[in-house]
Amino acid sequence: MVHEDTAHSRLDERLIERCEDVPANPEPGAYVVIDTMHFSNTVIELLARGATHVHVPDERGEEFDYRAGHPDALIGGGRTAEYDPEDGYDFFNSPSYVQDIDVEGRPVSMTSTNGGRTVATLRERGGEDVDVFVGAPLNARAIGRFLRRREHPVSLVAAGYQGEIAVEDHVGAALISRYLDEIPPTETEIERCRDQLETAKGPDYVEKHAIRCRDVRAYAMNVNGRAVIPELSGDSLVRARAPDRSASRERGLAD
Template sequence: MKVEAVLSPAEPLPGGYAAALVVDVIRATTTAAYLLQAGAGELLLTGELEEARKLAAARGALLAGERGGLPPAGFDLGNSPREAARLDLQGRTVVMTTTNGTRAALRAAEVVGEVALGALVNAGAAVRWAAGFDSLLLVAAGRGGRLALDDAYAIGAIVAGLQEVGELKAGDQARLALELARADARAILKASAAGRALEPVGLADDVDFCARRDALRLLPVLKGREKGALVFAGAVF
């Protein structure tokens, strides 16, 4: 399998890959998995607040997401996987927008047809999904337009899993992430800028939740596209 990672959102995404896996481990792709695990029938990702509000109003959907780590005014839910894990969302539709993760997903979908959202909590499921393709682009959401330590680590963990499945033709950034993944997940995530930023807003416990490996078999997979939004559903791998 041909595998490459783009660790910085400032870098253009290359075309020519069969599938893309988007990673924003603290916290959007982790939370997305738990929203679908809680029973949400559809999860719509969009980049802008007003677009999210319009979509939610049109669909009678719940609004989830963050700006500056906290839920924007009028939102039903934040971007906390711990919060999402406690919910019963059976049959509900959720519209989600975050500072980095949802925008990364939209960006990936511009160049790749098959897209899923990966994290540490579903790394094994991400590997099993990706194993069905002959090439994979791993897209880090990053933080503030720059490389993020936590996303690079999670991508490395996924590359390590792919390496166990079969032979890889890995690019330099994928190999760099792989080396980083030899470290302890909890220590890396807590040391990252994203992890440290949750402390002043009282959400530091989310970091431990995001560091849990293979807690879920569910993977958010792209099922449809709308103007300004991507529609994800949960699939078990």
């Protein structure tokens, strides 16, 4: 993880370590939900590929109700053992899987056990007093620079995994915090982060399936690879416009 030893970063005061630690009455400000494996990256990729928005239901299964009212919507849910979407769904929570589906100009509905639940929790508890964003190592620089221009305080919410701390989410929080404080990590530090991200869910995780290998190596480890910033508007995540990147650059993976 990026260390804060010499940097005057405010990570400790910004970090909420798990979804379960979100306050019952969040203070006004911006909250960045970080679920590196894989909700954050899937949302970023869907918006980068032209989805109009990503609706986040309160519970898994409500995506079908959403599609009933939006016939052109694509919906995401669980996966089979063969890494196909469960019956009735168009995709599952995987940034590399959604590379191959046509979302241009279409709405999407999906949630997840960790990241989606955290977005819904903040939406319910914070109401109009909080602004919710989605971040990851993938868009750390873009979202850090974007939120640095705001007057309100920023909290970094690591979604965690089934109630436990997730290392990969804390890596994302550390990176975003550095960009918030205008203390960008060095290339050596970024390489250390990539090493941690590759093994965060266990040394054999990338060998589980080709899709998971791509999810980790092409997305989770791709620090600053996207400039897309998802922002919650109503019940859906939409694309906020980053002031420091042109729209054309935001549409593709950065060099």
